[in-house]
Amino acid sequence: MSTPKPRIKLDKKEAKKGDIVEVKALVSHVMETGQRKSADGKVIPRKILNKFTCTVNGKEVFSADFEPAVSANPYIQFKFKAQESGPVVLTWIDDDGSKIVGEDSIKVL
């Protein structure tokens, strides 16, 4: 399976120090719950993205733990306070240990 590319959108590219920046992110993933059964009656094993982290210039600003109740193709929206310019890195961790990483950047004036 090719690694899906997450879609990330910041509500501003440049911010004044202390401004609140909104991040919206969407990533393709089945988020298989482990509750469903296939046609032959076998339980389809759970496979979800269970952890999400966002760092700005290397510092963590927000993270989340997901349970199977989070929808397929998980969407997440959150905010951070602009402190310093740098990369905005979003990481999702799969049940199988693999990672999906997306990146944007913010410029603090």
Place this chain on the structure above:
Amino acid sequence: MSISITRRQTLFVGAAAIAAAAMGQSVGPAHAANNIDELAKKFTGGAAPVEGKVKLDLPEIAENGNTVPITVSVESPMTDADYVKEVILLADGNPNAGVATFHFSPASGLAEANTRIRLANTQNIVAIAKTSDGKYYTAKKQVKVTIGGCGG
């Protein structure tokens, strides 16, 4: 009359039982049959959360239970001295009550997050927030679900 259950009634009872079993839980809204109390207690460490400060924004009627938008926000200055650490979202009618946990810090600026969740049927959503000074706040909202996101 000696016949108490007709063929038609038998069929109906059978169909109702299958429908109930398919969702893995009893019919009818607002039942705390899953592990919601256990998870809430684990999150608060036994403390009783106070109502208020937390705002839950969900549609009153969700047509598709597979993807229900949810926004949770907590009133807080979000300074180093006083901020919201964690917010847990729980659902009392899903096979498993856990939905998501959000971790905030003063760098978050605002304790607010939005995602999309699955709801098996009409049920209550509970949010519990934990602040940096060890206090717990909560909010609850019922969502009516037309088509469940049970995956069945």
